[in-house]
Amino acid sequence: MQALEGAFTAPAPLVVNPAGASPVIVVCEHASCFVPPELKSLGLDAESLKSHIAWDPGALAVAEGISSRLDAVLVASQVSRLVYDCNRPPGVEGAVPARSEVFDIPGNQGLGQAERDTRIALVYEPFRAGLASVIAAADSPSIIVTVHSFTPIYNGKTRDVELGILHDTDSRLADAMLENTHWHTALDVRRNEPYGPEDGVTHTLRENAVRAGLHNVMIEIRNDLITTPREQDAMAAMLSGWIVSGLRELGVAIPGEEA
Numbered sequence: 001m002q003a004l005e006g007a008f009t010a011p012a013p014l015v016v017n018p019a020g021a022s023p024v025i026v027v028c029e030h031a032s033c034f035v036p037p038e039l040k041s042l043g044l045d046a047e048s049l050k051s052h053i054a055w056d057p058g059a060l061a062v063a064e065g066i067s068s069r070l071d072a073v074l075v076a077s078q079v080s081r082l083v084y085d086c087n088r089p090p091g092v093e094g095a096v097p098a099r100s101e102v103f104d105i106p107g108n109q110g111l112g113q114a115e116r117d118t119r120i121a122l123v124y125e126p127f128r129a130g131l132a133s134v135i136a137a138a139d140s141p142s143i144i145v146t147v148h149s150f151t152p153i154y155n156g157k158t159r160d161v162e163l164g165i166l167h168d169t170d171s172r173l174a175d176a177m178l179e180n181t182h183w184h185t186a187l188d189v190r191r192n193e194p195y196g197p198e199d200g201v202t203h204t205l206r207e208n209a210v211r212a213g214l215h216n217v218m219i220e221i222r223n224d225l226i227t228t229p230r231e232q233d234a235m236a237a238m239l240s241g242w243i244v245s246g247l248r249e250l251g252v253a254i255p256g257e258e259a
Helices: 037-043 059-070 113-137 172-179 203-210 229-249
Strands: 014-016 024-028 073-076 143-150 163-166 189-191 216-222
Touching (some): 024 059, 059 073, 073 113, 143 203, 143 229, 163 172, 172 189, 216 229
Parallel strands (some): 163 189
Antiparallel strands (some): 014 073, 163 216
C-alpha cells in the first residue's frame, strides 16, 4: 500500500451502546478536540484547541445522556473537526478549514490534495463507514439524531437563540418537535438557527437519513447552557422526552422509552 502523505494515527469512531434496542441512532460529529500529535497541534495554542473552534463543548455528554435514556446507539468522532469535520463532505473547503471564525489554522493552510486525501482516509471515511454500519445493522428503520453545541458569541455578535432544531429537506421530525416546544422547554428555540442547510451543516442528515427516507433531526445547543454535568444531564433528559414526543406524533414508538 502506498504511504499516505502527512499520515498520522487517528482513533476510530466511538460507538457507545452498540446493542441498543432503540431505532434512534445518536450522532456527535464534533465530540472531541483531539489532534493527533503528528499534526503538532495544527500550529495552535492549547487554549484555542480547547475552544469551540476545535469541537462542540458539552455535546458529547448530552449525546451520551440521550443514548442512555433512549437505549440508543451513539456514534461519535474522536478527532477534532479542525483535522477533518465529519459533518462536511470531501471536496468542500470547510471540511479541513484554513480559518475558523476569527482564528487562522496554520496547520491547515497550504495543504495539497494528497494531504487532504489523507485526512479524508484516516478520519472521515472511518466515521462514515462506522455510522453506515450501525444503520445497516439496525432491526428497524433508524432515526438519526445529531447533537451539536454552538458558541453564544460568534464574530463578536451575541446570539440570543438558545436551542436550534435543524433539518434539511425532510422536516417531519423537526416539525413534530417544534409543534410541541412549549410542553418541553421555555428556552428560546428556533428552526434552522443559528445555522441552516444553506450553511452546509446538514451533511450527516442528508447522507445518512434524507436519501433513505429516515426520520432525522439536528439539535444545536448554546454551549453556555451545558457547561456542567448537571446542566448536561438536565438537557439530555429534556431532549430525550422531546424526541420521544415528536416521534410519537409521527406514529413511531420507542421501546422501553425513558421520558
